[in-house]
Amino acid sequence: MxxxxxxxxxxxxxxxxxxxxxxxxxxxxxxxxxxxxxxxxxxxxxxxxxxxxxxxxxxxxxxxxxxxxxxxxxxxxxxxxxxxxxxxxxGNSFPVEKYENKDLVIITGGTGLAPVKTLINHFYDHPEVCKSVNLIAGFKDIDSVLFEEEIEKFKSKFNVICTLDDSTAPGFERGLVTAHIDKIPFNTFKDYNVVVVGPEIMMHFATKALLANGVDESQIWVSIERKMSCAVGKCGHCKINETYVCTDGPVFNYTKAKDLVD
Missing domain, CATH: 2.40.30.10 (Translation factors)
Structure with a gap:
């Protein structure tokens, strides 16, 4: 066995x-x-x-x-x-079928771009199954930028905003990702989803900014990287109330994620 x-x-x-x-x-x-x-x-x-x-x-x-x-x-x-x-x-995964034939917004902070990169590449390879992809990728500084070649590739098909927290560089905006959310044309979308992945503090303020921009909680998806240990729901290390992040997540709809607080 x-x-x-x-x-x-x-x-x-x-x-x-x-x-x-x-x-x-x-x-x-x-x-x-x-x-x-x-x-x-x-x-x-x-x-x-x-x-x-x-x-x-x-x-x-x-x-x-x-x-x-x-x-x-x-x-x-x-x-x-x-x-x-x-x-x-x-763990579970991003519900790709729920994103198809709709507009998709992805907001990442630092290494938060890594868990969603295969998702972005999926829609890059199959652009016909998604109305549009809008990416806001935030990094601390120019020395922290990940996947530079792939980001340039994404720009050929998607609306991509790359930003540095408190510095400037060619091809990059300045400021936290929350400062650029209002550049996403939500008012032109009929049906859309938003994926937010990054440090917990970044996801907290990004989701607050999204809600302030009229995004419904049910349209937001996050990935929680909590202290997972066994990965099979046995040790309880990642348990929050009745939820095991390792087996019930790490991907959660915000209607559920908002209550996953220690």
Whole structure:
């Protein structure tokens, strides 16, 4: 019998240095994944952590990882050809079928762009199934910008606003993502959805700004990256009231997410 708690070894195919703090690891893996799902990544005797899928293709998945602790420091010490241990995929996904034939707005902060990148690429590859895609991607500064080549690709089909928190650079606006929400032509949309992913404080103020712009709670979707540990709803580490973020999420409609407060 397969034990869902035991990770298996996977080969690292390549590593992209996105920034000084974030690298994208492409791993050989044939698992079917949905947009917004995550894997548990681990190094034996070091630790384990949930990481969202930032890219996928035939025979591989990608993870964009920020170096923030003991495990990620260990992962950053690996090279192409080395082994990374994983189990998954876990969690629910963005309801793509609800976004089709409608307008879609995606608002991200920092590495929050990673969990939605496969979703954006889906609509890039299939533009006929979505009326429009509008992306606001916020970064701390120019040295924190992720996926520069893909962002330029997205600009060829989508309305893309990239912004830096408190600095300027060619091709970038200035200010937090909330300062640019009023540039989205909500008044021209008949039916639409909004996806918000990023640090909790960013999602809090972005959703407040959306509500102030007349967006209904039911039209907003968020991805919550709380302290998931087992990923199968057994340990209770990510439990909020009766909700297990690892199994009921990480993607939630805001009508549910607004009550997920510790």
């Amino acid at each position: 397969h034990n869902a708690m035991i990770p298996e070894p996977y080969k690292i195919l390549s590593i992209i240095n996105e920034t000084k703090a974030e690298h994208t690891f492409r791993v050989a893996c044939d698992a079917e994944t949905k947009h917004g799902q995550f894997f548990m990544l681990s190094i034996p005797k070091v630790g384990e952590a949930p990481i969202s899928v930032s890219g996928k293709g035939p025979g591989f998945v990608e993870f964009t990882i920020r170096k923030v602790g003991k495990l990620t420091e260990g992962v950053f010490g690996l090279n192409p050809g080395n082994t990374l241990f994983m189990r998954g995929p876990y």
